[in-house]
Amino acid sequence: MLVAPSANRVYADAAPRLAAQEAMAVLGAFGSWTAVAPTQVAGVDYLRVESDSEHALDVLSNLSATFAIFAAEGELLRPIPLQRRQFYPDDVVTIQKYQGKTNEQWTRLLLNVTAAATKQPGRWLDGRLDVMDPMCGRGTTLNIALLAGYSVTGVDIDRKDYDTYAAFLKTWAQTHRLKHTMDRGASTTGGRARGREFTLEVAPDKDAFKAGETHTVRYLSTDTTELSGLVRAASIDVIVTDTPYGVQHGSHGDRLSRRPMELIDRALPAWTTTLRTGGAVGLSYNRHVAPADELALLLEQHGLTVVTDIEAAPFRHRVDASIDRDLIVARKD
Ligand SMILES: C[S@@+](CC[C@H](N)C(=O)[O-])C[C@H]1O[C@@H](n2cnc3c(N)ncnc32)[C@H](O)[C@@H]1O
CATH class of the missing domain: 3.40.50.150 (Vaccinia Virus protein VP39)
Structure with missing residues (x-):
């Protein structure tokens, strides 16, 4: 999960930690996760998430700091369309x-x-x-x-x-x-x-x-x-x-x-x-x-x-x- 740049403006250094804690709290309500950890890819903040919950994509799409989601395939990241609940212009x-x-x-x-x-x-x-x-x-x-x-x-x-x-x-x-x-x-x-x-x-x-x-x-x-x-x-x-x-x-x-x-x-x-x-x-x-x-x-x-x-x-x-x-x-x- 690519952490939204706005998160850094709101929470400064705490942004990756808060994003990880939110992901753990919400994923935890929808089954399980095996790993949620802040990480950096090419100097940019991401959250690495491993979960076998059938709702994992829905959950990640709707977290507050989510900018984009990718599937990790070897060294590469494949973009996954977000499944946001959004009914109106934001x-x-x-x-x-x-x-x-x-x-x-x-x-x-x-x-x-x-x-x-x-x-x-x-x-x-x-x-x-x-x-x-x-x-x-x-x-x-x-x-x-x-x-x-x-x-x-x-x-x-x-x-x-x-x-x-x-x-x-x-x-x-x-x-x-x-x-x-x-x-x-x-x-x-x-x-x-x-x-x-x-x-x-x-x-x-x-x-x-x-x-x-x-x-x-x-x-x-x-x-x-x-x-x-x-x-x-x-x-x-x-x-x-x-x-x-x-x-x-x-x-x-x-x-x-x-x-x-x-x-x-x-x-x-x-x-x-x-x-x-x-x-x-x-x-x-x-x-x-x-x-x-x-x-x-x-x-x-x-x-x-x-x-x-x-x-x-x-x-x-x-x-x-x-x-x-x-x-x-x-x-x-
Ligand atoms: C921190 S502000 C909330 C700001 C809001 N989240 C926003 O983004 O616009 C707290 C609010 O509590 C309201 N408040 C204080 N005492 C209240 C009461 N007895 N009944 C209802 N609202 C009250 C204030 O009018 C104020 O708008």
């Missing part, structure tokens, strides 16, 4: 640029590793995965999930993020002449106002739309600690989110954003209720503001089983002086 992920945007490649890695930790990882490949980002900002996770054809729900309290993202998504669908509908309105439960929401229903082409083969992006502009009546219980396979980093990100002035542990503690009851049994939560977090052992304990206290090895910390990497980034995945057993 500019949906790259067009928006703003302060506080979570890196796209890291978000994809988080989604992949979390889906692989569920009891039904097959949904990641066949598209039946129901994804939720309960603190979705301007939608990086939503865009990645839509691209791969998953149905996705986002929640964020920041009204400006909601408005900006709704406008972006509508314009994007129109620009690409994608057949779609977008319903926008107020969320209410039992007569009580609960914020705003929109649902985009879209299909890659007219025929698919007519046949009802659509994908949906639903976004709720509300407080993530209170989702009852808004998101159906036991309807989500994977919850993935980039938690506030405890550093000021311009517009996000929410009080709890600066205390991520307290926010996660208050939100977990709502989040776990929406999860199916066997589903998983994957959090990206800053070890400087959320100590790994405390976060693991918190997830366990909310009835989840932590599946990430927080000691070995295979995905931990330094972003800058104030962010020591890692992920943690826990399952609802």
Whole structure:
């Protein structure tokens, strides 16, 4: 596997290691692998993978750092067509640029590793995965999930993020002449106002739309600690989110954003209720503001089983002086 050059820009020296760890985590959910190791061919970073899983090509094609795949034949590399789950133009992920945007490649890695930790990882490949980002900002996770054809729900309290993202998504669908509908309105439960929401229903082409083969992006502009009546219980396979980093990100002035542990503690009851049994939560977090052992304990206290090895910390990497980034995945057993 040729590692995407963008991986080096995101993770610097850690790129080959993170690509290898992601491959091991996801291949492990689909059978076996005998070797996964970073290597160099003619001075370029590759990942050498040996696996007899029938899904190996599907898996490798859909990892976050995959640029190209080759079969090793003696000294030579024979290109193999990628089998990517990609239903839409990928500019949906790259067009928006703003302060506080979570890196796209890291978000994809988080989604992949979390889906692989569920009891039904097959949904990641066949598209039946129901994804939720309960603190979705301007939608990086939503865009990645839509691209791969998953149905996705986002929640964020920041009204400006909601408005900006709704406008972006509508314009994007129109620009690409994608057949779609977008319903926008107020969320209410039992007569009580609960914020705003929109649902985009879209299909890659007219025929698919007519046949009802659509994908949906639903976004709720509300407080993530209170989702009852808004998101159906036991309807989500994977919850993935980039938690506030405890550093000021311009517009996000929410009080709890600066205390991520307290926010996660208050939100977990709502989040776990929406999860199916066997589903998983994957959090990206800053070890400087959320100590790994405390976060693991918190997830366990909310009835989840932590599946990430927080000691070995295979995905931990330094972003800058104030962010020591890692992920943690826990399952609802
Ligand atoms: C690190 S940002 C996520 C950025 C997002 N991944 C993106 O790429 O646009 C964390 C988000 O948590 C949201 N947030 C903080 N407290 C919240 C709450 N109580 N309910 C919902 N969202 C909240 C903030 O508004 C912010 O958008």
